[in-house]
Amino acid sequence: MNNTPRVLNRILIGLLGITLLAIGVLLVLLATVPAVGVWWHEWAGGILNFWLDLFERTQFPSRQGSWLWLVICFVLVVVLGLMVAWIAQQGKGRTSLLVAEEDPGDAPGNVSIGHGVAEQTLRAALADRPDLAGVTVAAYEIKGEPSLRIRVEPRQGVAPHALAAEVSSLVEALDAVIGKRTPVLIHIGSGARSRFGRAERVR
Amino acid sequence: MSQDTQNAGVGSGAHDADAVPGSAPLGSGAVGMDRILKRETHSSRAVVSVIAAALVMAVCAYALLETAVRATGQPPWLVDPQTAAERVVALPAGIGPLLLVVTGAVIAMVGLFFFLNAVLPGRRARHLLPDRRAAVVVDDEVIAAALARRARLAANVTQEQVMVVVSRNRVLVSVRPTSGVPLRPDAVLDAVRRELQDMGPWPMPEARIQVSTAGVVGA
Amino acid sequence: MNMTAETPIRGTAMAGHNRISTQALTSVARAAAGEALGVPAHDVRAEWSDDNGLLALSLVMPVAVPNLTMVLRDPGRLAAFGGSIWDRAVAAKAQILRRVTELTGAQLSRVDIRISGATVRGGGRVR
DSSP states (O other): OOOOOHHHHHHHHHHHHHHHHHHHHHHHHHHHOHHHHHHHHHHHHHHHHHHHHHHHHTBOSSSSSBTHHHHHHHHHHHHHHHHHHHHHHTTOOBOSEEEEESSOSSSSSOEEEEHHHHHHHHHHHHTTOTTEEEEEEEEEEETTEEEEEEEEEEOTTOOHHHHHHHHHHHHHHHHHHHSSOOOEEEEEOOSGGGSSOOSOOBO | OOOOOEEOOOOOOOOOTTOOGGGOTTOOOSTTHHHHHHHHHBOOOHHHHHHHHHHHHHHHHHHHHHHHHHHTTOOOSSOOHHHHHHHHHTTTTTSOHHHHHHHHHHHHHHHHHHHHHHHSOOBOSEEEEOOSSSEEEEEHHHHHHHHHHHHHHHHTOOGGGEEEEEOSSEEEEEEOOBTTSOOOHHHHHHHHHHHHHHHOOBSOOEEEEEEOSSOBSOO | OOOOSOEEEOOOSSSSOEEEOHHHHHHHHHHHHHHHHTSOGGGOEEEEEEETTEEEEEEEEEEEEEOHHHHHHOTHHHHHHTSOHHHHHHHHHHHHHHHHHHHHOOOEEEEEEEEEEEEEESOSOOO
């Protein structure tokens, strides 16, 4: 639950996939079907000639060489930059403020509440429970709104719905204590293992 | 009484387990819960994205190197871009057909990998639970452990004799009975079903029980 | 933020200036904040900045809260603490502004408060 751009990821991966698939199939066809080779020579040859012509026409005024190369370099650098930006977008979204408002009340000045408040109060309320192995609380900003993610790791055999109900009522108490409601996600998990696996969950 | 592997499950009529959760069947109060839930139950493809980006970066970096070298009039590093383009256009001449096929197949495979990653939903092994205040997601492992415990108690056997497999639409309970002690699979299945009802996971899986012929001695 | 100059303040009826050092201002601010929200002054971090010639105060501090399980059992518990964190912080803001101005005479333009954590008072389980 964060701001990883899911749709964008899939679109870009899909584009890359289709492109590679097309290239791969083309190579195989070129090697096996002679008719494809003929068509390829014509089509690709035409494109190559177009570009060669373009290079001829964009010569530097003073010296030998085309400035189109520099343009290509520039484009490649831009693509590199975009890829770096794409990687940087993964897993973004953590925030430290749960609630923030400018100049509430009579006196001037901002009031904000950090996620540490939720973390410390929830941990204190869930401490020393024999049925829990771990509690993690973090805040994420989704579409401009901060929300809370509570991850609870129960011991084996604990009924999740009972646990969910208890944590949920603690969250309602937290709403009252903080004074503002934020969206909350409760994740009842079994540790890092839950990511890597298939459909079977076995005990 | 020897019994073959029994399937004491009742197959109910096919129900649409893929109903859109957008209409919030789970009673989550807050706005924006549906989006959170949708995100939590599907993979974000972040890892694959990083791999894809790295791949593109590697290719671009090399292309940049050769292009820059050519732009400044230096001799090419590995192969001059123009020569490379000419060679590509001249395909399939110049490269052995076997090599070409293998290269093409490999590239196509990689492309298929990425494409499938983009298109398949990538559902995570999780279920949603209804709750008034928060969005709740539960790993299937936790559900399986809770159901296994309930089955174990109902069947009066040890933990090693029970195995529960939870998938998106199905729950399979496998029990190896204690030798000499008869087992009532209906009672066990009933207990598991009732626990599932209490839990109320979405999508609600169908529970089945399987009792094996081989028992465990003296458990 | 380091204020190298000292803050001049309005004098009283007698002639002459009174200057109050940054350190003293900070102490007063921290004490006032601690008093307003029920935490020890040394847990409060105060920073000053200029706001078009006026002083802007920025506070980062924890706040005392009851244990959540206690609140579930007894809703009156929260009221005994002074209400929700939000209400207390908003009220404290005005209170601190007034108090610091009163005690030091410095002209404050705003008080920003950031609640960084919570000191949980009271255990959850009654055995």
